[in-house]
Amino acid sequence: MNQNDIRMFLTIAKTGSLNQAAGHLFVTQPALSQQLKSLEAELGTTLFLRKQGQRNLTLTASGRGFYEIAVKMDALFQESSHVRYMEDMRSLSIHTVGSLNAHLFQPLYKRLSSMTPPLSLKISTGKTHIIYQSISDHSYDIGFVHRNLHRKDLEFLPVFRENMVLVGGTNFPIPDAPISPQELNPARELHFVWSLEYNDWHDYWFGTAIPPHIDLDQTAMVEFLLKDTDYWAIVPSSVFSMFVHPEALHVIPLLDPPPSRTCYAIYRKDQDVMPDSPIGICLRELRELVEENQWIEKL
Incomplete structure (x- = not known):
């Protein structure tokens, strides 16, 4: 039989x-x-x-x-x-905020998926509190967030720090010196909610009386919308570093810039994070990518 x-x-x-x-x-x-x-x-x-x-x-x-x-x-x-096909097959599930998945982490996933022996990946995008819960309840192995919610069952590892940069569109007038947020026209802004701290900074300088030109919830659209326009946007440096044609845009020094933000890795305290474990490999490859990126600071 x-x-x-x-x-x-x-x-x-x-x-x-x-x-x-x-x-x-x-x-x-x-x-x-x-x-x-x-x-x-x-x-x-x-x-x-x-x-x-x-x-x-x-x-x-x-x-x-x-x-x-x-x-x-x-x-x-x-x-x-x-x-x-299962010989030496390892797996890793990653839950990450959207701005990282859409930009900086793309080469990370390419590196991890090309490893020998193979590393099978599960990749998802989510909001910060959902990412924390998914790690805690064993739905995912590791998460990457920008806020510390102080969960006792989770390890919290700073990975890199990045500044927020002012990016002007192709036709944005280039100033001779750093400019104040007060000089920016909010009616020409492409606005994205990057963090609670960023929102506080944004409300302080621009208020809510004049709505932004475009309110976005997808970072992948920012570069396209800036091209051939005089719009402006404030984005994390890791996002700008992954633009396809950054030379077509203008990075403008900003006085009183928004607070920098930090990327943290979170995982359960009982997980294997030795250098040869899937989580250890992920963190090693990410650190190498961070070191290669002049726009962000390794922690």
Whole structure:
């Protein structure tokens, strides 16, 4: 008995017809009939009732009992066929805020997915409090956030610090010296909520009387919207560093800039974070990327 015999039996049981089963299995009906007879002989029992003048086959009592076994065997055959691909397979699930996933972490994921032996990845984007909960309840292995919510069951590791930079569109007038936030026209702003601290800074300088030109919730749109315009935006330096054509835009020194922000890795205290563990490898590769990026500061 082999996997083909199990598949043959299950297909006949599901279709109730030798002719239909033969079509599904791409064999002739006589060949399938002979294969069924051989299986029944090996098991020493009749699996299907064959009534004179009827094309449909029905399971015997023995056939119904064997059906449950065959379903389990088929699943085991499928699982065992994947064993050769599972050698040294490791996995890592990562839950991260959107601005990191959309920009800085893309080369990180490429590095991790190209490792030998393979590292299977699960990558998701979420809000900070949801990321904390997903690490705590074992849904994900590691998360990356910008706020410390002080969870006793989690480790909290600073990874890098970055400044917020003022980026002017292609047609934005370039000043001769650093400018004050008071000189910026909020009606030409592309606004994104980066953090609570950033919101406080933004409200202090711009208030709420004049709405921004565009309010965004996707960082991937910022570069496109700045191109060939006189709009401006304040973005984390890690986001700007991953723009496709930063040379088409202008980074303008800003007096009284927003507070810098820090990226933290969070993971459970009981997890393996040794250098050769998936989490350890992830942190090592991220630190290397940070060292290579002139816009952010390794911690």
